[in-house]
Amino acid sequence: MTETPLNEHQSWSGEWWLPHDHENKVPGVLSFSPKRGLLLRLIGGWPYSVTRPGENGSTIITDELQSWPVVLGLGDGKFISLLSVTVATARTFHIGRMLDGPDKLDLRASVALVGVHMDDPHEAAFTGASAHIEEMTVWSRRSGVDVTDFFGPERDLSGTIELRHLDPSRVVMGPLSARLDHHAWYPYTDQTRAQNLTHVREHQGISFEHKDPQTFEYWLDLLGGMADLMSLSTLRACGIISMRVFMPPTPEAWNADDPRRDQPHEITVYRVRVVKPKPGEKSLSLRSYVLTLDDVPFEELLPRWLEVGDTFSAARSMILGLRYIRSGYVETRVVTAVAAAEAMHRALEPAPPIPPDEFKQLRRTLLETVSPERKAWLRERITEHANAPTLKERLLDLVERLGEAGRLLVHDPEVWAKAAKDARNHLAHIGSASSDLNHMHAVVEVTAGVVVLNLLHELGVPQERLLKAVNEHPDLSHASKLARRVLCDDDSIVIQLAAVGVSVGADEEPRNASNEAGAEPDRID
Structure with a gap:
């Protein structure tokens, strides 16, 4: 099997056409750039402006541009299907020929399938x-x-x-x-x-x-x-x-x-x-893995991952998004990390704090006690969705599920849960943020760590492996230090090390978080 890595530039020269217009083939070159994606440069082209009929048989050319689900081609002898194609640039040297097509047309595509022609991109093929x-x-x-x-x-x-x-x-x-x-x-x-x-x-x-x-x-x-x-x-x-x-x-x-x-x-x-x-x-290095097939066999892990990835899709997307895009405003990262934790707990479908029948009776009683003009206001606030754990209760439950590994990560569950709740609520409900960026950065790292450990727990990773990850993985061990030293203001480990003559390196100091895009604390990898 020939390797065709997506980090290399590729190009194909040939002819290109729309699925419903096989006779109108246009010469051009398709190129793939690892950074910029797929660009098809045509010498000529087909009409690209959206038109609508005008009065007296005229045609009005709007400022909207066409898009095409599929463009087909034969490049360097290979069948090629381009999906989700849009106009990048177009040039027409003669205004009177605009309805016939441009002299040059550059198109962007989201996907190229090399080796097949398909008219319907949604075909189960x-x-x-x-x-x-x-x-x-x-x-x-x-x-x-x-x-x-x-x-x-x-x-x-x-x-x-x-x-x-x-x-x-x-x-x-x-x-x-x-x-x-x-x-x-x-x-x-x-x-x-x-x-x-x-x-x-x-x-x-x-x-x-x-x-x-x-x-x-x-x-x-x-x-x-x-x-x-x-x-x-x-x-x-x-x-x-x-x-x-x-x-x-x-x-x-x-x-x-x-x-x-x-x-x-x-x-x-x-x-x-x-x-x-x-x-x-x-x-x-191997210490930078929190999960390998030594921990859970492939035959067990893959079915679990497909189920976990689907059940906790929102939490998975948000928490990995923090890894895929590591720079950005710390306020945005706080909201994302805490929302991921909340989504994780909601997907676990915990029992409501009040039995549903009792909650309905309580709601009915409350609505009967208020004046008619307040009933609509109260009814909107005590829907069945109100019978759910508070954010702090959700966060504490996520730590409790992890056992010793969760407590090792957050150091003091009550302190962390309150810090995460307050940081999110101040941003989402009050519209202000803490001026201590180091504190907000700690909330992000510790909360993200809690979600990661819960995903690993759902995958069947044993407790001893979770403990090892918190102790040894650069990110999780750093998050544990932030929980202890920044959120809980506990320097006891530093005092103990100093007492036995062990120097504390730069990695032991609290990291300075910044809300400037691109700022990222140093790490030992």
């Missing part, structure tokens, strides 16, 4: 998908490379490198199945004037198959969810390096002895996501 995602190789805790070093009698260094193929890990979830695939390349040598350098390459990839064809968006969401799982496992934004979707095989198109008769059609996907992949950067 794909039976599988695969992706290569950052950090998945270390996360899998599997490797087919064995390295052995030898010291000779004269201390001469020699050794061996052995590469073997690993069978995939599989899990079946009803009509959907998943595989963790091991991809490896034969050793190859780069020869230069200075030296010979021999390489061994491997990586882990995720593949899905469904018994029934599904839409492209279905597979896109599934692969994006796996990138979210990597981001949760590392507490760092992880990008998709490459992705593909597959269509059913077409044996009727091949000779009886052709091996391609039974092979699914492979379609390469080009799309710019919020997190840009950087596959050439060094991987994180």
